[in-house]
Amino acid sequence: MEVLRGSVRTYAWGSRTHLAELLGEEVPSPHPQAELWLGAHRDEPSQLLAGDTPGDAPGNGGDATRSLADVLRDDPQGALGPSRRQRWSDRLPYLLKVLAAEEPLSLQAHPSAEQAAAGYAREEAAGVPRTAAERNYPDPLPKPELLCALTEFHALAGFRDPAETVALLRALDVRALDHHTELLAAQPDADGLRALFTTWITLPQRAVDDLVPALLDGCVAHAREHGPFTTEARTLLDLGERYPGDAGVLAALLLNRFVLAPGQCLYQPAGSPHAYLAGAGVELMANSDNVLRCGLTPKHVDVPELLRVLDFAPGPPTLLPGEGRGPVTRFTPSEYFSLARCAFAGEEADLPDDGVDLGVEGPRIVVTVEGSVRLRTSRGQCREVPRGTAAWLPACDGPVTVAPVDGPALAFVAADGLGV
Structure with missing residues (x-):
């Protein structure tokens, strides 16, 4: 048992207070601090510290002796155990994070084990560099993940029931969306969601530049009237302001908008579209970098591959009930974590x-x-x-x-x- 020092990732959407307070650093921090990584990720493995000083907080100094990746390489038997060493091929199968978001993250989904293995093999055979911006599968592993809220946590996840989405679209009363609304009303199921999502995500940029402002005007009017979808309207206004001309703003119309209370745990299985909006939580995921982006980002969006990965089955987000009695509650949705x-x-x-x-x-x-x-x-x-x-x-x-x-x-x- 040793002290572990993680690394802080300074993405633009991060908080200047939450992680700084947690780590006992200056508040506000000089730069947004988005994630504290704890694990053996190849980009930035955590460090084991010399001595027995429990006060050496992650990111707060202390003499690092060796990385966790080196420990796994040098003594996989002791680190993982005999059966787990074989099962995980001498890798730590998960990555633990403390996440703090003050701005929305990109809209994204993750592949299944079969999709990840096939996609990785396909891109390797094609000679796509693993660091290329258009690379979808830098490794052959799935990336399920969960998030346990530390504060009130706002998110989009999973496709909303089509009937509710039709009610939302009609309440926003955007004439430019009437045709799309009636198409979904005529086919209120997974196929209808797939058809509408595909239409929006493949629109020419000129059409997106016309449709998104019209949508935002409808959201402004609905919010002013305190209509039944005011929360959704305000979320879309925020996304439209942060990501002008992004088709992901339209895609966000189709997703469940909800709030986690502290202690609630959200699971993201393969194919589930999601975007974290604001809040702090402990995130745990399979140790993989495979992300298919849907929008709300300047990064590469591979629409054909995204459509292969997405699960369009509608339903509420997957909240894990947890197991155990007394002070310890355990969430085990995956063999990876x-x-x-x-x-x-x-x-x-x-x-x-x-x-x-x-x-x-x-x-x-x-x-x-x-x-x-x-x-x-x-x-x-x-x-x-x-x-x-x-x-x-x-x-x-x-x-x-x-x-x-x-x-x-x-x-x-x-x-x-x-x-x-």
Whole structure:
């Protein structure tokens, strides 16, 4: 068990306060801080720190001794365990992030395992450089992901029920959209959504430049009247202002707009279109870079490949119920990862002296976002992990317990989804 220092990614949509406060840095930060990465991603693997100083927060100094990627390479048996080493081909299968968004992210979707493997093989055979802007599949792996909200979290995800979308379009009362509205009303199913989405995403730029302003005018009028879709209208106005002339603003009309409360967990399976709008959360995903963008971005959008990947089946977003009793709730939607949310009120009368058994083995990463927790391994190691600090627990540490230290605490534990 060792202190793990992550890396902060400074994307333009990030927050100048949330991660800076978490890491004990100057607030506001000089640049937007979007994500804290904890894992062995090839672009920026986390670092294991020398010594036993629990206060060395990720990104807050401390002498880095070696990267987590080097640990996996040098001792995959101890880091992953025998069966997991074989299953994951000596790779850490997940990447843990703390995400803080003040502006919307791009509209995107991720491929299934079969689609990723086929797409990677196809692009390799075609000789597309892995760093090329038009490359869709830099690796052969799927990228399911989940997000557990730390604050109120706003998002778009999954295709809304077509009947509700027809009601939204009619309420906005945009004459230029009347024909599209009636086409969906005549075929209110996945095929109708596919047809309308395809129409909008392939419109000539001149048509987009005419249609989006007309849509935004309808949103302004609806919001002024406090109509039933005011939240959706304001979201579209925000997207239209940030991404003028982007067909993704039209595509956003078709998606569920919702808000997660702190502690709620959203899952993004293969093919689900989604865009995070604002808020902070802990994100856990398969360790892959395969992203198919749908819009709200200046980056490459491969429409034919996107249409192969998207799942047009309508329905509400996938909220995970979680399993467990007491302070630990576990979310395990994929074999690639599971997330345990460890929430302690600080007054648990029936908490065992050694803490709560996490019930997962294999390689684990712990990050504390409130208070401080104490980890204890089956080998007798004990370490405090205070707010803004992370820890690496290899498979050879065996079972681990977690307990609060002097009051309320909130920590998250990432593991694969294979259990014990």
